Amino acid sequence: MPNGVEMQSLTNFKIISGIIGSADMTTCYIRNESSRCTFFDNLNKAFFTLFNYYYGLTPMRTRRICREAMKYDYVFIDRSVFGVIAKRLRRMNYPGRVISFFHNVEVDYFDAKLSQRNPFRGIMLRCVDANDRYACRYSDRIIALNPRDDGELMKRYGRRADVLIPVAFKDRVPDLRNQDRMTSPRPLCLFLGAYFPPNNEGIVWFLKNVLPRVDIQMLVVGKGMARLVEEEPLMRGIEVVSDAPDVKPYMEMADIMVLPIFKGSGMKVKTCESLMFGKNIIATDEALEGYDVDGTKIGGRCNTADEFISCINDFIAHPRPRFNDYARSVYLEKYSEAAVKKLFEKILYD
Numbered sequence: 543m544p545n546g547v548e549m550q551s552l553t554n555f556k557i558i559s560g561i562i563g564s565a566d567m568t569t570c571y572i573r574n575e576s577s578r579c580t581f582f583d584n585l586n587k588a589f590f591t592l593f594n595y596y597y598g599l600t601p602m603r604t605r606r607i608c609r610e611a612m613k614y615d616y617v618f619i620d621r622s623v624f625g626v627i628a629k630r631l632r633r634m635n636y637p638g639r640v641i642s643f644f645h646n647v648e649v650d651y652f653d654a655k656l657s658q659r660n661p662f663r664g665i666m667l668r669c670v671d672a673n674d675r676y677a678c679r680y681s682d683r684i685i686a687l688n689p690r691d692d693g694e695l696m697k698r699y700g701r702r703a704d705v706l707i708p709v710a711f712k713d714r715v716p717d718l719r720n721q722d723r724m725t726s727p728r729p730l731c732l733f734l735g736a737y738f739p740p741n742n743e744g745i746v747w748f749l750k751n752v753l754p755r756v757d758i759q760m761l762v763v764g765k766g767m768a769r770l771v772e773e774e775p776l777m778r779g780i781e782v783v784s785d786a787p788d789v790k791p792y793m794e795m796a797d798i799m800v801l802p803i804f805k806g807s808g809m810k811v812k813t814c815e816s817l818m819f820g821k822n823i824i825a826t827d828e829a830l831e832g833y834d835v836d837g838t839k840i841g842g843r844c845n846t847a848d849e850f851i852s853c854i855n856d857f858i859a860h861p862r863p864r865f866n867d868y869a870r871s872v873y874l875e876k877y878s879e880a881a882v883k884k885l886f887e888k889i890l891y892d
Contacts, residue, residue, distance in 0.1 A: 546709075546736075546811030547645045551620050553710055554643060557879055557886050558618060568614070570607050572599050572624060591665055594672040596623045604630050611636060616890065622684075623648050623669075625676030632680040641889060642677040643685045644703070646808035647694045649674055654740055654805055675699050683889050687809045688832030694807075705889050708832055709809040710882040713874075714790065715819050724861040725797040725822065730759040731854070732796035734789060734812045737766030740805040742774075744826075748802040749776040751847035756854045763792045793819045797864055798841060798857060801829035802850065809833065814877050820870030822862070824853050834876060839868040 559567055590600050608630050611617045619627055619642045628640050645651075649671040656663045678684060678699040686692045686703035696702050733748065735741035745762060753760060760780040768784035771777040783792065793799075799816040801823065809832040816823045817833075822841040830843060837843025842853035875881060 547621070549711065549811055550645060550709055553712060553879060554618075554620055554886075556712060557710075557883055558890075561883070561887055561890060562616075568610060570610070572597055572603070588662065591662070591669050594626050594669050594676075596666075596669050596673060599624060599626065608634055608636070611638070614638060616641060619643065619677065619681070621645055621648075622677040623673045625673035625678075625680070628680035629676040639682045639890075640680065641683045641685065642681040643707075644674070644677070644687065644691060644695065644808075646687075646806075647674065647691050647698070648807075649698075650694065650807040654807070655738060657739075671698075685889060690831060691808060705885055707882050707885045707889075708877060709811055709814045710877045710879055711814055711818055712879045713818065723864045725857055725864050726759075727858060727861065728757055728759060729797035729854070729857055730761060730795060731798045731800045732792060733760075733762045733764075733800055733802075734793075734815065735762075735764045735767075735803075737764065737769050740803055740828075742770050744802040744804060745770075746774055746776055747804070748800060748850070749780070752802075752850045752854070753780075755847075755851050757858065758854060761792065761796070763789055789815070790819075793821065796821060798854070799823045799825070800850070800854075801825035802844075803829040804845075806831070814873070817869045817873035817877060820865045820867065820873075822857070822864070822866050823869060824850060833872075835872050836868070840866060840872075841869075 555569070587598055595601065595604065604627055607627060611631060615638045617631060617636070617638060617640050619625070619640065622642050622644045625642060628642055631640055649667060652667055652670045656666060678695060678701040683704045684701065685705055685707050686695060687708055688706060692703045692706060733745050735745065741764065761783070762780060763783045763786055765785055767782050771782050786792065793815065799821045801810065801812060803810060803826055806828055810829050813823070813825065813829055813833055824842040824844055826845050827843065830837065844850045844853050
């Protein structure tokens with residue numbers, strides 16, 4: 543099951559290849575998680591991080607990518623942690639357009655992701671901060687997801703995004719059966735999220751402060767979440783599906799998506815997925831950051847335990863359709879591939 547950034551990268555690729563044509567593109571994969579890393583590989587990565595090459599990027603690979611780029615009119619860097627590529631392209635007097643896509647303000651994302659006990663935390667944060675800065679300085683166009691990230695880029699690096707393009711997905715649910723079914727008197731609430739500190743903190747908070755006071759069925763689905771079950775006793779009393787190949791069956795089962803996320807950067811991909819499936823969504827401000835939605839119409843905007851409890855109990859007392867027409871319409875209008883395609887055309891051709 544790919545993570546949120548990987549899903550958004552795939553969407554970006556599909557949209558751009560649809561505009562330009564896949565025959566006129568070359569794709570360079572920096573990171574390949576399917577291949578096994580030897581001890582030497584990991585040592586190599588750690589060494590090059592000191593020089594602001596991250597995720598397996600090296601000076602040799604960067605030079606090779608930049609030489610290949612000279613054949614093309616555009617270079618689309620699909621994550622700002624590779625900003626060092628933009629820097630080298632400019633030093634090579636690359637004549638085309640360099641576009642960098644910020645999935646997050648990466649230094650904020652990694653600050654949340656990396657353990658305080660990680661001995662390399664400071665080096666890694668310095669590396670991603672440098673690459674964000676390179677992306678801002680050396681790219682012709684930069685893309686951010688939302689106004690918050692745009693403001694943070696201006697504050698940190700003195701540059702605003704040229705365009706805001708929100709999280710978007712290709713529609714994977716054309717068959718919307720059972721949309722007339724009502725939510726259960728004991729609703730199935732789904733938390734979707736990979737093993738990641740803000741997700742871990744959010745679901746543990748929910749299990750501690752909300753679950754004991756509501757009569758619901760609880761399901762957690764996410765990459766690596768078996769690890770959290772081992773670490774957190776509260777997780778052992780609920781159903782957890784770790785590393786599911788496809789979240790669709792679980793999304794279709796759920797009466798309500800609960801998204802108690804309190805920290806982060808960028809936009810939450812799980813929110814876009816929930817809108818795409820036309821789900822009732824009870825979410826915090828952070829989970830809805832960057833989404834132009836009416837919180838009351840999607841299900842509920844909640845930031846305290848009492849607010850979550852009140853909203854869930856209202857679903858229990860007053861069942862409503864499991865399929866939320868409003869959520870689905872917001873997805874189609876604003877967060878589908880078709881909705882953002884014109885924004886990509888603008889950044890490529892203006």
